[in-house]
Amino acid sequence: MKKINIVCLGGSMENRSSTLAVLKYAAKRLKLQGAEVYIADIKSMNLPVFSYKALKAVKNRKFTELVKKIRAADGFLFASPEYHGTVSSAFKNVIDYLEVLSADKLPYLSLKPVGCIALGGAENAGYATLNSMISIVHNLRGVAAPNSMAIGYASNLFDSKGNLRSEAVIKKLNRLSNELFILAERLRD
Numbered sequence: 001m002k003k004i005n006i007v008c009l010g011g012s013m014e015n016r017s018s019t020l021a022v023l024k025y026a027a028k029r030l031k032l033q034g035a036e037v038y039i040a041d042i043k044s045m046n047l048p049v050f051s052y053k054a055l056k057a058v059k060n061r062k063f064t065e066l067v068k069k070i071r072a073a074d075g076f077l078f079a080s081p082e083y084h085g086t087v088s089s090a091f092k093n094v095i096d097y098l099e100v101l102s103a104d105k106l107p108y109l110s111l112k113p114v115g116c117i118a119l120g121g122a123e124n125a126g127y128a129t130l131n132s133m134i135s136i137v138h139n140l141r142g143v144a145a146p147n148s149m150a151i152g153y154a155s156n157l158f159d160s161k162g163n164l165r166s167e168a169v170i171k172k173l174n175r176l177s178n179e180l181f182i183l184a185e186r187l188r189d
Ligand SMILES: Cc1cc2nc3c(=O)[nH]c(=O)nc-3n(C[C@H](O)[C@H](O)[C@H](O)COP(=O)(O)O)c2cc1C
Pocket: 011, 012, 013, 014, 016, 017, 018, 019, 020, 081, 082, 083, 084, 085, 086, 119, 120, 121, 122, 123, 125, 126, 154, 155
């Protein structure tokens, strides 16, 4: 049987993005479950601010590849840092470019599951951003995974060896990855 395909989209414009590191951790989990995973690092796409003109002119190889992967995907994992109480403009900009999927037979992310992860610097951060992400997913006709999660204390998440420090965060990320895999299997059938 064909493998479950998951597109992981996120990160930030910073060189050592904790958001990207969390996304990569969850991607590893999904691979262990047997998924084929594609990681789309927002920074590497380097897209100009969205306009229809910019969308028509886009020749960016990474973006073209992302669109191809999205069309073939069974599910998605989104990760954004919290900037001033909502998703970062870099994350939202890539989402706006998904307008390219608007005229598809099944537009945007139609009926596909999306796990969302929001990271904030403050103690109980990320919840407002998580709500924005879930709203984005529903507007793109996707199905938000119930175990989508907010993570606080983002700058303290990893130790010097790059391992996640918090057992609670690990447990929640594993739960979300497992759930996303199951949802992708069930909604594909
Ligand atoms: C412009 C800006 C705005 C931010 N706003 C918030 C915020 O509203 N709430 C919060 O908890 N953290 C906020 N932070 C902290 C980031 O969410 C946090 O450092 C994040 O994990 C950075 O992700 P990154 O390492 O992937 O770049 C902000 C950071 C920046 C640079």
